Amino acid sequence: MSNSINDRISRLRSRRLGLDRSSAIALDAKDFIVNRSLNQERWEGRAKDKPYTTFALGAMQEVDPTYTRISLETAERVSNQLARRMSGSMEFELQGSVPLNVHIRGVSDVDLLALDADFYTYDRRGAISLSGQYNSPSTRTSVGVLTARRAEISRVLREAFPVATVDTSGSKAIKLYGGSLARPVDVVPSHWHDTIEYQASRQKYDRVVTILDSHKNTTVDNWPFLHIKRVRERCESTGGGLRKSIRLCKNLKAELEAEGQSVPISSFDIASVMYHANMINLSVGSVYELAILAETQRHLDYLVGNKEVARQLMVPDGSRNIFNEEEKLTGLLRLSIGMDSLLREVAKEQNYLLRLSETPMLDASREAVIKSAIF
Template structure:
C-alpha cells in the first residue's frame, strides 16, 4: 500500500504542536487548525510535494509552548523530590537527560528523563589522577541506588497522591497522570568521576551509574558527554544534526514496520555521519533528507561499515543484534520511498531508476 504523506503530515503536526490534547491539555479545533496551518503553509509555498512537506515538517522542533510545559512539569517533580529528600536528611542533585534537553523530543512519544543522584556519595576511577584524594565509601553503588529509589518512591507518592506511580521498571520510577501534564521517568543514580573528569574537572566528563534491579547489574553511561557531543555537532552543521534526528524519529513513529532502533541508536547513527553531509542553508533544508537517504543506503548495503560504528559516547557499537541491522535496512527503505515519492510528485514522468530520481530530488532541494 502506497504511503500517504499527507496523512503523515497531520500526525507529525499533532506531535509537534500543543494544539493536540495530552495529559489534561485542551485546545479547540480552530486552534488546532490554526497551528497546523502556520507550520505547513510556509513549506507548501516552498514545494508542491506533500512528501517533501512531510520531510520538512518532521525536521522541525516541537513547539515552544509544549516544550515549556515539559520543563515546568519536570521542575515540579524535581522540587518535590529535592525538598522531600532533604526532610529525610538526603541531599541530591537532579538533572535532566535524554531527548528533552537536547531538543530532539517528540510530542506524546518522548518521556522526560530525570536523573537523581546523592550529593554525598559517588564512585570514581581508581586509576584517575585525583583518585588518591577520594575516600572510598563503605556502601556499594547498588545499595545506595536501591535505597535512594525507595526514598524517591515514598516522596513522590506523598507529593503527588493522585498520580500513577510505576516502580516496576528495571532502572526508573515512572510518574504520570494526576495533576501532571507529562510522564516523568525518575532515574536514581550515582555520579561516576571518570579519570578524564578527575583531570579536567569538566562536568561533561562525568558518568553516571544506574542499577538495573531486574538483572542486578550496574550500568555506566555518559549522558552529559552525549549532550555535549550532539550540541557541538549541531553547531558545526548549522542545525542539521538535530533536524536529521527529529526526521528519523518521526519516520520511525509513522512507519508501518517495527523499526528496532532506539532513540539513542538513531542519534548515534546521525552523529556518525560526516559533518559536511548535514550542513545546509536555511532555504536548502532538503539537503538533510538527501544526505540521510544516501547514508542509510550505504549502511544498509555495507554491513562492515555499519558494524564498525560506535554510539555517541563510544561505550559500545551501535549494532547489538540482527534486529538492529534489520532496523537500519527498514529505515533505509523508508528514506528511499520518501525520496522517490518526492521525485514523482515533482515530476510524474521521472524514471524510477536510482540515479535519475535522486538527481531530480537534489535539483529541487537546491532551488
C-alpha cells in the same frame, strides 16, 4: 493504520501538538493543546499540493519551544518536590532527547536523573584520587544505595503527586504521569562516578552517571552529557542540519510503526547513526532544506549496503558500538527502505520527469531534491 501520506501528515501533526498523548497529562494542559491545535504550524503551508514534501519538512522541525518549555518546567517541578521531601542530598539533571532538542512529540517524556549527592564512586587512578582529595571508599555498594533510593523516590512521588500514576514496572526509570502534571516524567535513580577524565578536566561531560537496573540487580554506566555535548557540537557545525536529520528519522520510524512495522532501533541509536553522516552534505540544508533528506537517505542506504562498516561505528560518547545487537541492523534496514520511498516521492513532487517513473533511481532522486528551494 492507513499508509497514505495524508494520514502520515495527520499523525505527525498530532505528535507535534501533543494530541496523541492528551490522556497522560493534566486537564489544563489538555485545554492548552486543544487551543493550540486550532492553528497551523508554518511547515504545513510551505509546500502546497506537495504532501510528501510537506511531511518531510514537518518531520525535520523542532517541536514548538512553548511545548519544550513546559516539559522542562514539569521536570523542575518534580525535582523540587523530590529535593524537599527526600532524606539526604540530591542533585538533578536532565538527559535524553529533550535537552538535546531532538524530541519529536509535543508531550514528550522527560528523563530526570535523580542523583544521590551523598554517594559517589571514583577511579582510583585519577588525579583527584591520587592526590588524596577523596574520602575513603564507602563500604556501601552502588546497588544497595540505588535500590534504597529507588524505593524512597517511589514513595515520595506517590506522596507528592497522589493523583498521578507512579509506574515502577520498568527496570531503570520510575514513570510519573497524569494527575496535575503537564508532562510525563521518567525519574532515574542514579549516582556519579568520577572517571580519570573527569578528575583531570572537572567537566560534567566527562562524568559517568551510574544507574540501577532493578530487574537484573546490577548497575549500568552512562555518559549522557558527553553524548549531548558531541551531538550538539556536530549539529552546530551543520547549521542545525544534524538535529533535523535525527528528527526526520525518528518521525519516519514512528510512522512505520504506526503502519504495523517493527523498527528495532532506539532513538539514541538513531542519533548515533546520523552523527556519522556527511556533515558537509547536511550543512547544505541551511540553504536547501530538502538536502537533509537526501543526505539522510544516502547515509542510511550506505550503511545497509556496508554492514561491516556499520558494525564498526561507535556511539558519540565512545562507550560501545551502535550495532551491538543484530536486530538493530534489521531496524536500520527498515528505516532505510522507508527513507528510500520518501525520497522518491518527494523527488517526484520536485521534478516532472521523475514522475514518469514509478520508482526513480535513488541517485536521480537525491539530485532532484538537493537544490529544491522551498521557503
